[in-house]
Each structure stands twice: as C-alpha cells, then as structure tokens.
Amino acid sequence: xxxxxxxxxxxxxxxxxxxxxxxxxxxxxxxxxxxxxxxxxxxxxxxxxxxxxxxxxxxxxxxxxxxxxxxxxxxxxxxxxxxxxxxxxxxxxxxxxxxxxxxxxxxxxxxxxxxxxxxxxxxxxxxxxxxxxxxxxxxxxxxxxxxxxxxxxxxxxxxxxxxxxxxxxxxxxxxxxxxxxxxxxxxxxxxxxxxxxxxxxxxxxxxxxxxxxxxxxxxxxxxxxxxxxxxxxxxxxxxxxxxxxxxxxxxxxxxxxxxxxxxxx
Numbered sequence: 001x002x003x004x005x006x007x008x009x010x011x012x013x014x015x016x017x018x019x020x021x022x023x024x025x026x027x028x029x030x031x032x033x034x035x036x037x038x039x040x041x042x043x044x045x046x047x048x049x050x051x052x053x054x055x056x057x058x059x060x061x062x063x064x065x066x067x068x069x070x071x072x073x074x075x076x077x078x079x080x081x082x083x084x085x086x087x088x089x090x091x092x093x094x095x096x097x098x099x100x101x102x103x104x105x106x107x108x109x110x111x112x113x114x115x116x117x118x119x120x121x122x123x124x125x126x127x128x129x130x131x132x133x134x135x136x137x138x139x140x141x142x143x144x145x146x147x148x149x150x151x152x153x154x155x156x157x158x159x160x161x162x163x164x165x166x167x168x169x170x171x172x173x174x175x176x177x178x179x180x181x182x183x184x185x186x187x188x189x190x191x192x193x194x195x196x197x198x199x200x201x202x203x204x205x206x207x208x209x210x211x212x213x214x215x216x217x218x219x220x221x222x223x224x225x226x227x228x229x230x231x232x233x234x235x236x237x238x239x240x241x242x243x244x245x246x247x248x249x250x251x252x253x254x255x256x257x258x259x260x261x262x263x264x265x
Contacts, residue, residue, distance in 0.1 A: 006037050010044070023048055023055075062128070073121040077114075084110050112194075119233040126237060131180075133244060138178050141171035141206050144213060147185040148204060154189075158197045165205040172211045174264075176245040184241055184249075187234045188215045188260055195219055199257060213262040222253040 013024045026045040029038045087107050091100075125131055145166055155162055174181075192202050196219020205214040242249055248265040251258065 003037070010037070010041060014044070023052055065124075069120060069124045073117045076117060080110055080114055115194075116233065119237065123233055123237045123240070126240060133177055133180065135175050135177050135245060137173045138176045138181060139171050140174055140176075140181075140211075140213065141166060141208070143178060143181055144185065144204070144206050147182055147189070151186075151189045154193060155202060158193055159200060160192070160197060161201050163201065163203040165203075167206060167208050170208045171206075172208050174211075174245070174247065176247065177241075180241045180245060184238045184262070185213075185215075187238045191234065192217045192219070195224075196258065201257075211263060214259065215262075216257060216259040218257040221255050222251065222258055223255075 010027060013027050026048060027041045029041045029045065031038075034042075084107065087103050087110070090103055095103075122131075148162070148164060148166075152162065189202075192215075196202075196217035198220070199218030201218040203214070203216040206212075207214060239249060242262065243265070246265050247262060250261045250263070252261075253259070
C-alpha cells in the first residue's frame with residue numbers, strides 16, 4: 001500500500017506537468033532510504049531543475065536580444081540621417097550623370113536599410129508582446145477596400161495596373177485584430193512596390209465563397225535576390241500575426257510572379 005501511494009504521487013506530479021504544460025514542484029525524496037522509487041524521484045527533480053534553468057537562460061537571452069536590436073535600430077538612425085544629408089548636399093552640386101546615378105542608388109539603399117531596421121524592430125516588439133493583440137469580428141471586405149484606397153496613390157505613382165475584385169454587397173468576417181490585418185496587407189503591398197514593380201501589375205481579390213484574400217503580382221518571383229535581401233523580416237512578421245489570428249498565408253511564386261492566398265488556418 002505504501003509503495004502504491006508513492007508511485008501514485010509520482011504519477012500525479014508527472015501527469016500535472018503533461019496536462020498543464022508547466023513545470024511541477026519537486027517531489028519529496030527520503031535521502032536516508034533512497035530505494036528505486038526515491039532514485040526515480042530524485043532523477044525527476046533533477047530534470048525539472050535543468051528545465052527551469054534552461055527556460056530562465058532562454059528568457060534572459062531573449063531579453064538581451066530584444067534590447068540589443070532596439071538599441072541597434074536606434075543607434076543606426078543617426079549615421080543614416082547624416083549619410084542622407086550628404087547625399088542631398090551632393091545632389092545640389094554639379095556632377096556627372098554617372099555620379100548622379102550613384103547618388104540616387106545610395107539614397108535608395110539608405111531608404112532600404114531604414115525600412116529593414118523598422119521591420120526588424122517591429123518584429124522584435126511583436127514577438128516580445130509589446131504590440132497589443134485585440135481580436136474582434138472584422139469585416140474583411142471593408143478592411144481590404146480601405147487598405148487598397150490608402151495604397152492606391154503609391155501604386156499609381158509606380159504605374160502599376162490594379163486589377164481589383166471586391167464584392168460590393170457580400171462579405172465575410174474573421175475574428176482578427178483589424179490593425180494587425182492592415183499591417184499584413186501593408187507588408188504585401190509594400191513588397192509589390194519594392195520587389196515586383198517591374199511587372200506593372202497587381203491583382204487583389206476578396207473571395208467570399210472561399211473566405212480568402214488573394215494578392216498577386218507579375219514580378220520576378222520570390223527566389224530572386226531582391227526578395228531574399230528585403231522581404232524576409234516583413235514576411236516573418238506577417239506570418240507571426242496571421243498565426244496568432246489563426247490564419248495562414250499560402251505562397252505560390254515563380255519567375256512569372258507571386259500569388260499569396262490568406263485564409264483560415
């Protein structure tokens with residue numbers, strides 16, 4: 001009976017850990033006895049201690065990484081601002097066409113680095129819980145329509161043809177954070193402008209029947225170097241947001257363009 005009680009207590013502690021996804025408290029062990037059951041309990045306690053230490057180190061390393069990224073993003077803004085000031089000053093000087101092209105490329109590179117820093121900082125804040133998540137029943141048709149209206153001047157400036165299919169009377173709802181969904185769409189539209197503008201085409205569809213948002217372009221595809229250099233952090237941020245909202249994005253990409261379908265996970 002005593003052996004049965006001891007084994008039942010050990011089983012209860014282990015079951016609590018499995019069911020509640022947390023670390024249980026160490027079980028009492030009689031050092032003066034140390035039979036097979038006490039040895040098993042001692043090993044179990046040692047394992048719990050190791051896991052707790054590992055989680056603590058991971059938490060401390062995560063805090064350090066977030067602090068480092070935040071400080072780095074802040075510290076790099078000053079030299080970037082100085083560089084942009086020098087580029088602006090040189091643009092006023094009389095230089096050759098080749099020099100002017102170099103200055104234009106430098107200005108674009110400075111902007112690209114600044115955008116990457118913003119994406120990295122946003123992802124860091126997001127994964128550390130600094131961006132609040134407030135899911136609510138969201139009219140997806142209305143949200144997509146508002147996002148397209150906000151981005152239309154940018155597409156028009158790049159001479160990108162917009163092919164939009166938004167049902168006027170029908171819609172569907174997702175339990176999502178409207179700000180997060182807008183951020184996801186912003187990232188997709190921004191990637192078209194940055195990496196697929198040469199295709200001069202964007203197709204945006206709200207499929208009510210399948211409850212999907214579809215965004216497609218005719219750019220060079222995600223395997224080209226431009227996407228590899230610049231879109232990774234933004235896509236990671238979008239995927240993290242979608243996963244939290246129990247949604248997913250399916251990507252189809254080749255040399256003829258990229259298609260993204262957002263739907264329920």
